[in-house]
Amino acid sequence: MKQNINSTAGCKVRITAIKDAMEILSGKWKFHILGTLMEGGKMRFMDLIREVDGIAAKMLSKELQDMEMNRLVSRTVLNTKPVTVEYEITEYGKTLSPIIDEIAKWGIAYRNSIYSQAE
Amino acid sequence: MKQNINSTAGCKVRITAIKDAMEILSGKWKFHILGTLMEGGKMRFMDLIREVDGIAAKMLSKELQDMEMNRLVSRTVLNTKPVTVEYEITEYGKTLSPIIDEIAKWGIAYRNSIYSQAE
DNA sequence: CAGGATCCTTTACGATACTG
DNA sequence: CAGTATCGTAAAGGATCCTG
Numbered sequence: 001m002k003q004n005i006n007s008t009a010g011c012k013v014r015i016t017a018i019k020d021a022m023e024i025l026s027g028k029w030k031f032h033i034l035g036t037l038m039e040g041g042k043m044r045f046m047d048l049i050r051e052v053d054g055i056a057a058k059m060l061s062k063e064l065q066d067m068e069m070n071r072l073v074s075r076t077v078l079n080t081k082p083v084t085v086e087y088e089i090t091e092y093g094k095t096l097s098p099i100i101d102e103i104a105k106w107g108i109a110y111r112n113s114i115y116s117q118a119e
Numbered sequence: 120m121k122q123n124i125n126s127t128a129g130c131k132v133r134i135t136a137i138k139d140a141m142e143i144l145s146g147k148w149k150f151h152i153l154g155t156l157m158e159g160g161k162m163r164f165m166d167l168i169r170e171v172d173g174i175a176a177k178m179l180s181k182e183l184q185d186m187e188m189n190r191l192v193s194r195t196v197l198n199t200k201p202v203t204v205e206y207e208i209t210e211y212g213k214t215l216s217p218i219i220d221e222i223a224k225w226g227i228a229y230r231n232s233i234y235s236q237a238e
Numbered sequence: 239c240a241g242g243a244t245c246c247t248t249t250a251c252g253a254t255a256c257t258g
Numbered sequence: 259c260a261g262t263a264t265c266g267t268a269a270a271g272g273a274t275c276c277t278g
Contacts, residue, residue, distance in 0.1 A: 011158060015172075017226025018150050018219065024229070026145075028251075031137050039130060045260050056252055061261060082259045083258085095228070099221045100137065106218055107136030110143070113211075147271075164240050175272055180241055201239045202278085 021099075024070050029055055029063045031100060037073060037089040038097065045085055072096065143189050144215075148174055148182045154219060156192060156208040164204055191215065 025031065029052065036051045037043060043051070048060055064087060067073045072093035078084040144150065148171065155170045156162060162170070167179055183206060186192045191212035197203040 011154075013227065014223045015151060015154055017223045017230065018154060019226070020229055021222045021226035022150060031141060032134060035130075035134060035137065054252095056254095057261065058253090058263090059251065062251095077260095080259095083261095085260060092232070096225065099218070099225055102218045102221050103140045104133045104136045106215065107138070107140035108132065109214070110139055111136065173272095176241065177243095177273090178271065181271095196240095199239095204240060 024066075024072075025096075025099075027063060027066075029059055030067065031103070033060070033063055033067070034072065034089065034093065034096060035100060037087065038094070038100075042086045042088045044087070048087065067093070140218075143185075143191075144218075146182060146185075148178055149186065150219060150222065152179070152182055152186070153191065153208065153212065153215060154223075156206060157213070157216065157219070161205045161207045164206070167206065186212070 032052055032055075033048065036048065040047065040051065045057075045060070048064075049055065049057065052060065064073060064075070068075050071090055074088050074090050076086045076088070078086065151171055151174075152167065155167065159166065159170065164176075164179070167183075168174065168176065171179065183192060183194070187194050190209055193207050193209050195205045195207070197205065
C-alpha cells in the first residue's frame with residue numbers, strides 16, 4: 001500500500017475527518033431531524049413526520065435507521081396496543097450540537113449579509 | 120401569506136438557517152475544496168485537481184462556480200501564455216472556518232470513538 | 239492550462255399503496 | 259401507529275473527449 005503521508009501530514013487527517021463526518025451527516029434531512037429531536041426530547045415517528053415538515057415516511061425511516069446505526073439517536077419500542085416507538089437523541093448525538101450551532105449561526109449571518117448588500 | 124410563527128418561533132429561524140447553509144455547502148466536495156484552499160492560499164485549477172484527490176474536472180469546475188457565486192472563493196484570470204487562473208478563498212469564505220473546525224473535530228472524535236469501542 | 243460538452247451510472251428523493 | 263415495498267423522477271457524480 002502506498003501511503004505518501006509525507007507532504008501534508010496533519011492536513012490529511014483533517015480532510016479524512018471531514019469526509020467521515022459529512023458522510024454521516026449528509027442528506028437533506030439529518031440536521032433537520034437532529035435539530036427537532038434536540039428540542040423535542042422523546043418523539044414518536046408520527047411526531048417527527050409532523051414536525052419535520054415536508055419529509056416522507058420513507059425518508060424519515062431511512063434517516064432514522066442511519067442515525068441509529070451511528071448511535072446518534074436511540075429507538076425504543078414500547079409494547080403498547082398498536083406499538084409505540086420513541087426516538088430520542090443520544091448523549092453522543094448531542095455532541096453534534098456545536099456543529100449545528102455553528103451552521104445555524106452562519107446561516108443566519110448569511111441571510112443578513114444578503115439583505116444588507118441587496119443593492 | 121400564512122406565517123404561523125407562533126408555536127415554535129426561534130426554532131423555525133434556526134431550521135431555515137441550517138437549510139440555507141447546507142444548501143450552499145452541500146455536495147461531496149465543497150468542504151474538501153474549502154479546506155484545501157484555506158491551507159493552500161492561491162491555487163490554480165490543476166493544483167486543486169491534484170490536491171483534492173479523486174475529484175474530476177467537471178465537478179471541480181462546477182463546485183468552484185457555485186462557491187464563486189456565493190462569494191466564498193474568488194477567481195482571477197491572469198493573461199499569461201495559455202492563461203492562468205487562480206482561485207482563492209475570500210474573507211467571507213473564511214467565516215466558514217468555525218464550521219469546518221467543528222466538523223473536523225467531531226470527525227476525529229468519531230474515529231477515536233470507533234476504535235476505542237471496537238470490541 | 240482551464241474548462242465546456244456529452245454521455246452514462248448511481249444515488250437521493252418523493253408519492254402512493256400496503257402490512258403487522 | 260410505525261413502518262416496508264414499489265415505482266418513478268431528478269439530481270449528483272463520473273469518464274471521456276474536445277477546444278481556446
